[in-house]
Amino acid sequence: MSFSVIGQAVGLFVVTNIDDILVLALFFAKGAGRRSATRTIAIGQYLGFTIILAVAAAAAFGATFLPASVIPYLGLLPLALGVKGAVQAWHHRNDADEERAAKDGGPKILEVAAVTFANGGDNIGVYVPVFVTAGLAGMTVYVVVFLVVLAAWIVAGRYVATRPAIATALARWGHILLPVVLIGIGLTILIEGGAFGL
Incomplete structure (x- = not known):
């Protein structure tokens, strides 16, 4: 196994998934205080x-x-989840932070998986030619490295969400930021891809 292939795989993962850190941090903020949140987010991220x-x-x-x-x-997918989150945030806009968090229920595995898949859908177009060029052995290395680095990505997202200043801001504004980010991701994917003739 060539170290250059491993380095290329790490670099490709970082470049194509840099925006996931923010999304993961927002999911971790949504799941703050729930024991199963890290497991739920990790399973959803890996599934997607x-x-x-x-x-x-x-x-x-x-x-x-x-x-x-x-x-x-x-x-x-993220557009619909963002709109749903925005509607929930609007309905609970006058609730105290603790009350809102209790009603929210935290992130769901399929929600995280859907956002991960939709946000990374454009990565498929990047990965296919790399996989074709690398052949079966090289593709296997890429996949293994991607899955290992994904664990580091999840840890980084959790780290960002738990920094005191960031955690305070996300606790106060996360219920608004997550829908805004999801709607933004959805619109970006639709517009950049030319969906509906946009």
């Missing part, structure tokens, strides 16, 4: 990212389960 890798690997072998024309419409 594993689907991205499976689609990219299948496409590298010639199977196209997800046509390129469909990828921009993945923006509908």
